[in-house]
Amino acid sequence: MKGKPLVSIISAGLSKFGKLEGLYGREIFAEAVKEAFDRCPNLNPKDIQALFVGHMGESYEHQGHTGATLADWTGLLHIPATRTETACASSGAALRIGIFSILSGLYDVVMVGGVEKMTNRTTPEVTEFLAMASDFPFEQWHGITFPGLYALMATAHMHKYGTTEEQLAMVAVKNHHNGFLNPKAHMQKEVTLEKALSSRVIAWPLKLYDCSLITDGASCLVLTKPELAKKYTDTPVQIIGTGQASDSIGIYERESFTSLIAAKLAAKQAYQMADVTPKDIDVAEVHDCFTIAEIIAYEDLGFCKPGEGGRLIENGETTLEGSLPVNTSGGLKAKGHPVGATGTAQAYEIYLQLTGQAEKRQVENAEIGLTHNVGGSGATAAVHIFRRE
Amino acid sequence: MSEEKPFTIEQFYKYISQGKLMGGKCKKCGTIYLPPRPVCTKCHSKDFEWIEIQPKGKLLTYTIIHVAPVQFQSMAPYAVGIIQLENGLKIPGIIKNVEHDKIKIGMELKVVFEKTPVNVSQWPQWPRYYFKPA
Numbered sequence A: 001m002k003g004k005p006l007v008s009i010i011s012a013g014l015s016k017f018g019k020l021e022g023l024y025g026r027e028i029f030a031e032a033v034k035e036a037f038d039r040c041p042n043l044n045p046k047d048i049q050a051l052f053v054g055h056m057g058e059s060y061e062h063q064g065h066t067g068a069t070l071a072d073w074t075g076l077l078h079i080p081a082t083r084t085e086t087a088c089a090s091s092g093a094a095l096r097i098g099i100f101s102i103l104s105g106l107y108d109v110v111m112v113g114g115v116e117k118m119t120n121r122t123t124p125e126v127t128e129f130l131a132m133a134s135d136f137p138f139e140q141w142h143g144i145t146f147p148g149l150y151a152l153m154a155t156a157h158m159h160k161y162g163t164t165e166e167q168l169a170m171v172a173v174k175n176h177h178n179g180f181l182n183p184k185a186h187m188q189k190e191v192t193l194e195k196a197l198s199s200r201v202i203a204w205p206l207k208l209y210d211c212s213l214i215t216d217g218a219s220c221l222v223l224t225k226p227e228l229a230k231k232y233t234d235t236p237v238q239i240i241g242t243g244q245a246s247d248s249i250g251i252y253e254r255e256s257f258t259s260l261i262a263a264k265l266a267a268k269q270a271y272q273m274a275d276v277t278p279k280d281i282d283v284a285e286v287h288d289c290f291t292i293a294e295i296i297a298y299e300d301l302g303f304c305k306p307g308e309g310g311r312l313i314e315n316g317e318t319t320l321e322g323s324l325p326v327n328t329s330g331g332l333k334a335k336g337h338p339v340g341a342t343g344t345a346q347a348y349e350i351y352l353q354l355t356g357q358a359e360k361r362q363v364e365n366a367e368i369g370l371t372h373n374v375g376g377s378g379a380t381a382a383v384h385i386f387r388r389e
Numbered sequence B: 001m002s003e004e005k006p007f008t009i010e011q012f013y014k015y016i017s018q019g020k021l022m023g024g025k026c027k028k029c030g031t032i033y034l035p036p037r038p039v040c041t042k043c044h045s046k047d048f049e050w051i052e053i054q055p056k057g058k059l060l061t062y063t064i065i066h067v068a069p070v071q072f073q074s075m076a077p078y079a080v081g082i083i084q085l086e087n088g089l090k091i092p093g094i095i096k097n098v099e100h101d102k103i104k105i106g107m108e109l110k111v112v113f114e115k116t117p118v119n120v121s122q123w124p125q126w127p128r129y130y131f132k133p134a
């Protein structure tokens, strides 16, 4: 498998991200699917043989059984339609399963994607639903919130490596700048370092601008066998590496609070399969559910040494003009984090980058891209590596 | 040989309600789990024994939670931390009886068991514990 394409992406779609009033999750997903078909005139809905979709919570819309619901609303009946759930990495897992379904030889063309409708609920409700991704009897029961878990990692990182609150805020400033350039981002406005630093505390040391947004959105990709890709498009993007791993559901049992083992393991698998090293990556979308998560991602993915993530952002290496642009889409921070949609939304941005369609956010000559999708506080991580064909 | 109580979360909390912090120790490889597991991650044995863990430790990391879940809102802002117990075990909990700006990584804390009577068998009703300076 080393360095060989596993599958090719022949099209992709993304709904607008934001507070999409009057639209239900299935209708938002239909928007993403429409774009995928519009982008690829050679692709017929009848070509899609299976659907795998990430969706985290049935609580938001009192709607489970998401696979069939989405097939029903997107003109894809009666193909097999299955939901995957790995918290915020749900569509990263859907993508992996889509890859396996093609590699198994059973299917030629499948759709993978994800959706979450969140803004119909109050912030305390969303906070409670998101907390379900963490341990209930030992973390939630003792008053630990989801931002609180990442705050525990941030405090540990600051203590061990001298990472500063300013460096955390720099992640927000960068990602808001990128989101400002992305017409589909939830927050299309710049934020200053001062404003980020003076925003209200959510879970010290994390402030409002250290946290991702409560967002509605959906994303999808169409996958096929590499040898069939050119039948559909002149500009396919290959997936050359995939990795996924798990870790203890409670963060308190982990050896380290400054690194996510699942992310490191997933990255190792993906790098080895793709036969590339961190130095080969031209553009990456990483799981910045909180600013500290992006700094830890730099380290777990090998973009810098452990402890140097704060300096990497401070030196500007991960800005659009830097040596390794990260979260060109605006990331979860500014583009938004409709949890079930995030994994394939990251892949959508990489697809745009590697096909030269990222407009004002375009990274010149981007050839190899990476996505890093984390579930909850790191009990799941999925990493994928992509190559321009 | 005396019959061991089941290695369940419910039993863990029954011990908490008696003021005891108990872990499950793998009889084969010696690994201790807090909370207990039905199977050992290291050696896959299912043969365990309960052992009592000293309810004190060192603070490893902490946060001050300002935006709290509904049932904790009256306490906010409150501190939460993870402490290092003996045998490499760790648990998280709320830190009380200390001003937030006096909290320091490495400080010694002890586990205090709340006396509120609850029916542990009625999910989810578990007794709570918290940490305070030793």
Ligand SMILES: [Zn+2]
Binding pocket: B026, B027, B028, B029, B030, B031, B040, B041, B042, B043, B044, B045
């Ligand atoms: Zn064992």
